[in-house]
Amino acid sequence: MKKLMSIKNLQKYFPVKKNNFFQIGTEYVKANKDISVDIYEGETLGIVGESGCGKSTFGRTIIQLQRQTGGSTLYYGDTIEDFMPDYVQTVYRNLPKISGDYDQDLNTIEKMEEELETLDAAEKEAHFETLRLKKIEFDNTYGNTLRLVGGLVAHDNLKQVSSILLNRYDAASTLAEYKRNLEFEQQKQKMKAAYNQEEIDRLTEELQTAEKNLNEENAKVEELKAPLRGMTKFERFERYLDEGIDLAALTKKETRLLRKDLQIIFQDPYSSLDPRLTVGDIIGEGLLIHKFFKSKRDPGYQAYIVDIMEKCGLKAEFIHRYPHQFSGGQRQRIGIARALAVQPKFIVCDEAVSALDVSIQSQIINLLLDLREKNNLTYLFITHDLGVVRYISDRIGVMYFGHLVELGSAQEIFNNPKHPYTKQLLNAIPTMEEDEDALWDVEEEYDDFEFHYSKDGDHDPDWIEVAEDHFVATTLKDREAYYDKRKESSHEFVTS
Ligand SMILES: Nc1ncnc2c1ncn2[C@@H]1O[C@H](COP(=O)(O)OP(=O)(O)OP(=O)(O)O)[C@@H](O)[C@H]1O
Numbered sequence: 001m002k003k004l005m006s007i008k009n010l011q012k013y014f015p016v017k018k019n020n021f022f023q024i025g026t027e028y029v030k031a032n033k034d035i036s037v038d039i040y041e042g043e044t045l046g047i048v049g050e051s052g053c054g055k056s057t058f059g060r061t062i063i064q065l066q067r068q069t070g071g072s073t074l075y076y077g078d079t080i081e082d083f084m085p086d087y088v089q090t091v092y093r094n095l096p097k098i099s100g101d102y103d104q105d106l107n108t109i110e111k112m113e114e115e116l117e118t119l120d121a122a123e124k125e126a127h128f129e130t131l132r133l134k135k136i137e138f139d140n141t142y143g144n145t146l147r148l149v150g151g152l153v154a155h156d157n158l159k160q161v162s163s164i165l166l167n168r169y170d171a172a173s174t175l176a177e178y179k180r181n182l183e184f185e186q187q188k189q190k191m192k193a194a195y196n197q198e199e200i201d202r203l204t205e206e207l208q209t210a211e212k213n214l215n216e217e218n219a220k221v222e223e224l225k226a227p228l229r230g231m232t233k234f235e236r237f238e239r240y241l242d243e244g245i246d247l248a249a250l251t252k253k254e255t256r257l258l259r260k261d262l263q264i265i266f267q268d269p270y271s272s273l274d275p276r277l278t279v280g281d282i283i284g285e286g287l288l289i290h291k292f293f294k295s296k297r298d299p300g301y302q303a304y305i306v307d308i309m310e311k312c313g314l315k316a317e318f319i320h321r322y323p324h325q326f327s328g329g330q331r332q333r334i335g336i337a338r339a340l341a342v343q344p345k346f347i348v349c350d351e352a353v354s355a356l357d358v359s360i361q362s363q364i365i366n367l368l369l370d371l372r373e374k375n376n377l378t379y380l381f382i383t384h385d386l387g388v389v390r391y392i393s394d395r396i397g398v399m400y401f402g403h404l405v406e407l408g409s410a411q412e413i414f415n416n417p418k419h420p421y422t423k424q425l426l427n428a429i430p431t432m433e434e435d436e437d438a439l440w441d442v443e444e445e446y447d448d449f450e451f452h453y454s455k456d457g458d459h460d461p462d463w464i465e466v467a468e469d470h471f472v473a474t475t476l477k478d479r480e481a482y483y484d485k486r487k488e489s490s491h492e493f494v495t496s
Pocket residue numbers: 014015029030031049050051052053054055056057058384
């Protein structure tokens with residue numbers, strides 16, 4: 001399965017207002033503390049957990065509705081080559097300035113890894129945490145450089161590397177712009193809107209020249225690499241090359257452009273729709289912002305909206321009505337149509353059915369599943385409703401105090417829960433409404449794998465694969481013994 005998003009060590013902290021005059025420094029609500037997860041194209045990843053554990057924050061932060069405090073969110077739905085964000089240019093330009101530092105830091109990390117083997121159990125715990133934090137810092141500092149430059153950081157003339165990569169950046173940007181313009185004209189043609197054939201012919205020709213230029217620039221980059229291949233330092237860094245777009249490094253304008261791909265459907269269909277706009281205007285807003293159409297008068301504009309409405313189960317004649325004229329379920333359909341209109345790749349459904357009656361809930365869930373199939377969508381489905389999450393999700397992530405504590409297929413999470421919090425959550429289904437606070441009260445626990453679960457999930461650095469693709473956050477009581485035992489077992493479990 002293709003990775004659509006890769007989230008590593010994500011943190012989102014909110015500053016809290018000072019309680020009193022004497023308080024020094026800023027205090028934070030740590031809504032997301034350190035979340036790592038990959039999301040695959042076409043899947044529905046459900047996120048469950050109690051109110052306040054940071055589910056909504058996670059959904060909003062990964063699509064950059066709010067800026068993340070730390071960590072990385074890489075997006076693979078578009079390529080760096082096609083999007084060519086500004087930060088790529090900055091990384092290439094600054095390359096000569098940071099020469100050597102990443103090498104030194106990586107050496108330190110490797111030395112710390114070796115040291116780990118020589119320490120006794122008590123020292124090991126502290127050392128392991130320092131090492132983990134060092135790795136995060138390394139990624140925050142050099143991640144983008146290594147992902148974009150790879151093994152070429154080993155070249156002894158980084159000024160030359162920088163200038164050749166910058167030339168390639170220019171060639172790729174030009175090509176990306178022609179591609180975008182051509183796609184725009186062709187889309188109009190497809191929608192039978194007024195399009196300009198002369199412009200299409202001109203762009204097609206320009207595109208061919210731009211492609212040729214980019215190929216030449218790519219060849220120059222390959223020439224730089226050729227003599228380095230096989231060298232330890234080159235190979236060491238070449239494996240960092242990565243096509244993902246670092247969403248947190250985008251400019252505001254670029255984030256707006258990508259908003260087309262990354263949409264959200266909110267919980268409350270009453271307040272998430274502008275009451276002054278008609279259904280047509282609500283759905284059409286994104287189409288105009290993202291230049292699917294130049295204006296509402298464009299032929300094809302209205303037909304496009306009606307088509308989306310019908311796909312979402314809304315009658316065409318509703319187009320001129322206002323949100324208050326609809327029921328909750330229908331308003332949620334409007335919210336879905338609005339998100340779907342811009343042809344997104346990824347949708348965060350934040351408690352999207354929680355405000356609806358049970359009978360309407362299942363209609364909306366089935367609509368979402370149907371649209372996912374037809375449009376190859378990927379969902380992050382946030383809910384506190386275990387019945388809903390089990391029904392809709394391929395995989396489920398369980399959140400607890402800002403951490404992801406367990407991740408696995410829906411079946412594994414429900415049939416074979418490992419983390420004490422997950423177990424408690426599942427056991428609490430019938431009594432959930434009676435005593436919500438009790439759910440937070442998870443006891444420390446050692447289980448038969450010699451896993452230790454801390455009380456607030458804050459001190460469980462190991463992310464262990466307990467069954468195929470089923471992970472749990474824990475602290476291994478004896479890391480070495482555990483891995484030795486694993487080596488002997490037939491299944492190769494992956495850990496990170
Ligand atoms: N914009 C904000 N400013 C300050 N604190 C915030 C903000 N958004 C969320 N928080 C805090 O972050 C924590 C996590 O909130 P979040 O809404 O992500 O949790 P949740 O699991 O989605 O819960 P719910 O289902 O109740 O929305 C809470 O303590 C919340 O008060």
